[in-house]
Amino acid sequence: MIEISYTPAKTATKFIRSNCMVRGLMGPVGSGKSSACCWELFRRACSQEAGKDGVRRSRWLIIRNTYAELKHTTLKTFQDWFPPHLFGGNFTATPPMVQTMRFDDVEVEFVFLALDHEADVRKLKSFECTGAWVNEASEVSWQVVRTLIERCGRYPSKRDGGATWRGIIMDTNPPHDRHWWFKKFEEERPKGWEIFKQPSGLSKEAENLENLPHDYYQQICAASAGDTDAVDVMVHGNYGALKQGQPVFGTLWDERLHVAPVKALILDLHKPVIIGLDFGLTPAAVFLQQAANGQWRVFHEMVPDGIMGAEQFAPVLLTAMKEHFPKEQNFILWGDPAGGQRNQADARTAFDVFKGYGLRVRPAPTQNLSDRLSSVRNVLARRFDNAAGLVLNADCICLRQALRGGYHYATVYENGSPRPANQPAKDEHSHISDALQYALCGGGEWQRLKSGQQRIKAVLQKEPLGWDI
Ligand SMILES: Nc1ncnc2c1ncn2[C@@H]1O[C@H](COP(=O)(O)OP(=O)(O)OP(=O)(O)O)[C@@H](O)[C@H]1O
Ligand SMILES: [Mg+2]
Structure with missing residues (x-):
C-alpha cells in the first residue's frame, strides 16, 4: 500500500477548512499555494455525497492562462501529488487533458484547460462541473472567472443529488492593486468570497520553508539586485503597484x-x-x-x-x-x-x-x-x-x-x-x-x-x- 501524506501550513489549512464558494490564496513564491489547491480539490471530491448508485461523482476544472504553463507547472504539481497510475483512472494527454480517478466509492474527473487554446475556452462556456481551481489567477481575466462561477455546481445534476460543495478556489502571487483580484477580494468583498494571505517568506511565520531549498527567500532577495518592488511581491507577498509596459500611444x-x-x-x-x-x-x-x-x-x-x-x-x-x-x-x-x-x-x-x-x-x-x-x-x-x-x-x-x-x-x-x-x-x-x-x-x-x-x-x-x- 502506498501512502501519500500532506499536512498543510497554517494559512493553507484555513483556506482548505473554509466552505466559502470563492476562495483566494495569495502569498510569496513557493509558499505551497498550488499544493494546497490540488489537495483541496481532491478532498472535496472525496467528500462529495454519493449518488443513488452509491458512487461519489464529481468533475473539476483546472485552469491556467497558457497551455505551456498548464502542462509544465500546474499539471506537474498535480501529478506529483496524485500520480495517475495510483488512483485507478486514466490520463488523457491531448488537450483538453483529463485525469480520472476511480477508487473506493469515488469517481472523479479533473479537466485541465488552457486559456490560449480556443477549443478549451469554448468548452469552458458550456462546461458542467462541480468546481474549479484557477492557478495563478492574476494572469486570468475577470471574464473567465465570472464565466466559471456560472459553470460550477452543475455536476452532478440535481437529479443525481447535486454538488455537495460547489465553488472556485484560486491561488496567485500578489497582483497590482488595480487588478480585479484586489477589487473583488479587498474592496467589493462579495458575499461568499474570502481571501487567505500567507505571511512574508522572511517573517518568523513564513510557511513551507521546510519544503524549499535552504535560504530560498534570502537568495531571491540577493538575486533581485535591489528591485524592491519585485521582492515586495515575490518574497513578502504584498500587492504590487501597477507597473506595466510602455503605453502604446x-x-x-x-x-x-x-x-x-x-x-x-x-x-x-x-x-x-x-x-x-x-x-x-x-x-x-x-x-x-x-x-x-x-x-x-x-x-x-x-x-x-x-x-x-x-x-x-x-x-x-x-x-x-x-x-x-x-x-x-x-x-x-x-x-x-x-x-x-x-x-x-x-x-x-x-x-x-x-x-x-x-x-x-x-x-x-x-x-x-x-x-x-x-x-x-x-x-x-x-x-x-x-x-x-x-x-x-x-x-x-x-x-x-x-x-x-x-x-x-x-x-x-x-x-x-x-x-x-x-x-x-x-x-x-x-x-x-x-x-x-x-x-x-x-x-x-x-x-x-x-x-x-x-x-x-x-x-x-x-x-x-x-x-x-
Ligand atoms: N504541505 C506540504 N508538504 C510537503 N511538501 C510541500 C507542501 N506544500 C508544498 N510542498 C512542496 O513545496 C514546493 C512548493 O510548493 P507549491 O508549488 O505548492 O508552491 P507555490 O506557492 O504554488 O509556488 P509558486 O509560487 O512557485 O507557484 C513543492 O515542491 C511542493 O511539492
Ligand atoms: Mg504555484
Whole structure:
C-alpha cells in the first residue's frame, strides 16, 4: 500500500477548512499555494455525497492562462501529488487533458484547460462541473472567472443529488492593486468570497520553508539586485503597484483634448456610424462617426462582462444599436479580418453569424499591426485649431483607459532583464483597442495612410467642433 501524506501550513489549512464558494490564496513564491489547491480539490471530491448508485461523482476544472504553463507547472504539481497510475483512472494527454480517478466509492474527473487554446475556452462556456481551481489567477481575466462561477455546481445534476460543495478556489502571487483580484477580494468583498494571505517568506511565520531549498527567500532577495518592488511581491507577498509596459500611444493621448463631456458629441444622422468589432471570446465594439470636418467621434463602446462567442455577441450588438442610436441611423460594420476563419465547432465564420442577424460586417482592410497603430496615432496627433482628430464620449470608460496607457506593450525578459516586446499585451485593454483600429482602418484611415496623405486639408479646419470646449 502506498501512502501519500500532506499536512498543510497554517494559512493553507484555513483556506482548505473554509466552505466559502470563492476562495483566494495569495502569498510569496513557493509558499505551497498550488499544493494546497490540488489537495483541496481532491478532498472535496472525496467528500462529495454519493449518488443513488452509491458512487461519489464529481468533475473539476483546472485552469491556467497558457497551455505551456498548464502542462509544465500546474499539471506537474498535480501529478506529483496524485500520480495517475495510483488512483485507478486514466490520463488523457491531448488537450483538453483529463485525469480520472476511480477508487473506493469515488469517481472523479479533473479537466485541465488552457486559456490560449480556443477549443478549451469554448468548452469552458458550456462546461458542467462541480468546481474549479484557477492557478495563478492574476494572469486570468475577470471574464473567465465570472464565466466559471456560472459553470460550477452543475455536476452532478440535481437529479443525481447535486454538488455537495460547489465553488472556485484560486491561488496567485500578489497582483497590482488595480487588478480585479484586489477589487473583488479587498474592496467589493462579495458575499461568499474570502481571501487567505500567507505571511512574508522572511517573517518568523513564513510557511513551507521546510519544503524549499535552504535560504530560498534570502537568495531571491540577493538575486533581485535591489528591485524592491519585485521582492515586495515575490518574497513578502504584498500587492504590487501597477507597473506595466510602455503605453502604446504614449504622450499622443491628451485627456483634455481627446475626451468630450458626456452627451456633448452631436450625432450626424446623414452620416453612417462606423462600428469596429473585435471578435474572439472576449469581444468588443466601438461606435464612431466621422464628422463633416474629418474629426472622429466615438459615441459608444461595448465590452461584455463575460465570455461571449459571436452567436451571443451579435444579438447584444443589435440591441445596443437600437438602444443608443435613432431608428433612421445607418451603420457600417468593420471587423477583425480573422473573423472570416471558420469556427471549428460549427464551421461558420463570425461574419456568417452576424449576417444571420441581418448585420453585414466587412473585414477591415488590414491586419498589419504597424498600419493599424499608425492609423490610430495619426488621428490622435491630428489637430483642427484646438480640437483633436479623435474625441470620445467620456462614458467610453474602457477605450479611455486603454488609450491613456492601459493598452501597453508586452514585456519580454532576456537574461532576466525586462524589455518591451514589439507587440501590445493581450489583455482587457487590447480588445477594445483592436476594435477601434478596425473601425478607423475600415473608415478610411488605412487608405489615407497608404496614400501618404496624413494631414487633414486646411479647408476643413473651419468646421464646427461639435461641442463647446
Ligand atoms: N504541505 C506540504 N508538504 C510537503 N511538501 C510541500 C507542501 N506544500 C508544498 N510542498 C512542496 O513545496 C514546493 C512548493 O510548493 P507549491 O508549488 O505548492 O508552491 P507555490 O506557492 O504554488 O509556488 P509558486 O509560487 O512557485 O507557484 C513543492 O515542491 C511542493 O511539492
Ligand atoms: Mg504555484
